[in-house]
């Protein structure tokens with residue numbers, strides 16, 4: 061019955077009826093498919109504030125796409141004859157604005173002018189990308205305030221364009237990390253980031269190898285995925301394998317048949333282990349070292365044991381904290397101790413929106429998922445990872461359509477999935493694409509980030 065109601069709502073007639081009733085109707089998001097020849101096709105308008113520093117990097121990046129690029133007069137003037145000012149009255153698939161040179165609040169008016177004149181021209185499923193500098197690395201308080209202002213601007217733009225399935229993000233690029241912008245700009249412009257909006261991606265300086273084939277950026281890499289037999293973990297395994305990686309999937313004994321099925325399909329290796337068991341870190345390290353070590357570690361396995369804290373027993377608390385947080389730390393520690401994570405590798409934690417915003421009945425879960433973010437923040441600054449060029453990041457999914465969320469009662473579910481700027485739930489592949497972006501060797505400048513994959517959920521920061 062609930063499936064029939066759901067189908068009706070999502071049919072063309074259902075959407076029309078909802079629209080007529082004034083209910084926000086979700087726009088179908090465009091997602092990546094492997095037949096796409098380049099990461100981006102369509103028209104782009106590039107604008108810039110004073111002293112914009114990233115225009116040449118934007119220009120180089122777009123040359124590798126199927127974009128038709130237009131420049132605002134300000135941007136063209138700063139490219140010094142390298143680009144004509146050919147802004148037209150076209151509609152655009154993407155609006156990119158370089159605000160990296162802003163040092164004073166009064167200068168922000170050029171960002172206002174750019175978006176005031178052009179935001180109506182953004183197509184559905186379009187992209188807004190604002191580029192700036194990390195505010196804490198600015199030289200004056202005025203510059204720091206101005207750079208931080210770009211965050212409020214981009215998050216608000218995301219809310220203004222979400223209704224047409226379009227997204228907006230800020231990418232902050234540290235001084236000296238200009239060449240590291242490439243992988244983030246590709247990811248955000250591409251359909252791979254369909255369900256990410258209102259986010260800030262921080263890019264720092266790092267040596268990155270050239271990518272021979274952007275359709276297989278993980279070629280030759282070994283990836284560990286815990287909880288790989290179903291749901292988001294299965295999608296992560298599928299996506300990393302699609303991008304060229306060999307998968308080592310871990311799950312508990314009751315999921316053995318499902319895990320074997322997924323690993324057989326992907327030509328991967330199944331490891332049956334409860335990640336909280338005492339011997340799990342060593343057995344996972346052994347399985348990975350037999351393949352020459354791991355390049356991407358994805359701590360996806362997770363559980364919920366929901367109760368308000370007054371009704372929660374200690375076992376429900378402990379079990380959730382152990383699976384979602386402590387076990388992943390023990391495994392990472394063992395892999396680092398045994399040198400099983402290769403130089404230039406990537407560690408990814410799976411957090412949650414509820415770890416950011418908190419949730420009634422989920423004190424245990426939210427504590428564990430906030431802990432994942434704390435671990436990422438700390439480890440990204442650690443010498444231990446810096447010495448080996450290993451990045452560490454987290455994804456924080458919002459409402460993702462899985463067996464877990466399908467079990468939520470119909471009306472709560474219908475309501476829950478719409479509480480974000482894109483008015484819909486995300487797909488497991490949306491989380492997986494973000495993890496593949498973190499694992500890409502070209503993303504070595506992307507570390508210490510927690511990226512929410514939540515359609516800009518109205519809850520949390």
Ligand code: NAD
Nearest residue numbers: 287291292311312334335360361362412457459460462464
């Ligand atoms: P799921 O329950 O479908 O899958 C979790 C997998 O982890 C299962 O295969 C399970 O067997 C495995 N697992 C659980 N305990 C384990 C253990 N001790 N050792 C080894 N494997 C174990 O859940 P999902 O919806 O696919 O979620 C995956 C991750 O994403 C979790 O960390 C979850 O907290 C997080 N997340 C999900 C959503 C969502 O909307 N579905 C939202 C935010 C975060």
